Amino acid sequence: MSDHCCAGASGKTALNDPRWRRILWAALLINAAMFGVEIVAGVAADSRALQADALDFLGDAANYAISLGVAGMALAWRARAAMVKAVTMLAFGLWVLGSAVWGFIDGSAPHAETMGLIGALALAANVAVALMLYRYRTGDANMRSVWICSRNDAIGNVAVMGAALGVFGTGQSWPDLVVAAIMATLAIWGSIEVFRQARGELGAIPATDH
Template sequence: MAGCDDCCAATNASNDRRWRRALWIALGINAGMFAGEMVAGLAANSQALQADALDFFGDAANYAISLGVAGMALVWRARAALVKGATLGLLGLYVLVTTIWAVWSGALPEAEWMGGVGLLALVANGAVALMLYRFRAGDANMRSVWICSRNDAIGNLAVVLAAAGVFGTGTAWPDLIVAGIMAALGISGGVQIVRQARAELGRSRTVTMQQGRQLM
């Protein structure tokens, strides 16, 4: 059956040694960057850095989930992708809320910290995104990993630009605007992942029903 062959092919791809090795490397990089960038974001009073740190945390958790379901049936990988998509969307909402709150505080972030840490994060995420680029067209689980990495690289570049904006304008608005954009990216990415995961769950149920009819 074509549907069964598709499921088996997707399962084999998700259990590829290169895929698992790439996930372990990405997990280590993101976990380390989360800790470092969160400390730097709090020290620099930068919402954009803190938002980026939360992205690193979300990605580290997502990579761990992906490793846990690698090689499992498509239905389980799609369910894991649903969890990851929801997590990414919730993190985006959290960043959006904290950014709106920061508008009222009026504290000025330290541009030098933002720029230096943002550049380091850009290098880290750029390397991860390049490493995972070959897996971008896989199932919802693989695609979710690529979307997270892509969003983080874009977010890092935006943080660097925000640092330049804060330095040039002497206001917190570039930092807050970038944090808002990163929140929107997180919400949008979460919606994309959830949509694809739901479609794959639907296909999996169809294949299961077809197999059940053949056995009758």
């Protein structure tokens, strides 16, 4: 019951909330910076999990930019933007899943120490963003998509650190590849959640308002 009340309040008050916009700008900058850090480290460490997480940071930065662009628009436009983001999340998930499958066929063991260090840095960045976005987690599909991205990222970073321990302990690449597959599954499932809510919001809007 309280969730429904919270969702309604957030959806109405946060559209042009300066605090919401400031948080999105901060999230955008953090994610763009972490993309640069992780893509370099991922290539250097030969870690598919880090490379996948780097692309996720890049995708999130783009998603935050979209959210900033539609924050003050009508619900129909925000729902459409959420559907676009759902498609990008799905595409990311499928790409990472394919990369993980290829890695099982032909891949070398990544550098565990680099994975652990960069994974911890990425986790700190994503937890900070998730905490800033927490109050908006029950808003419309556009706000929810932002929260889901941040939540999935934090989970993914914990998994990357676990993969680093697995690689360090076994000297093999499979822990890195398993985590990349898990991150892909999270992205695919998150895209389904966002798409369903956005479609529901579009369906509830009168045809004249689309």
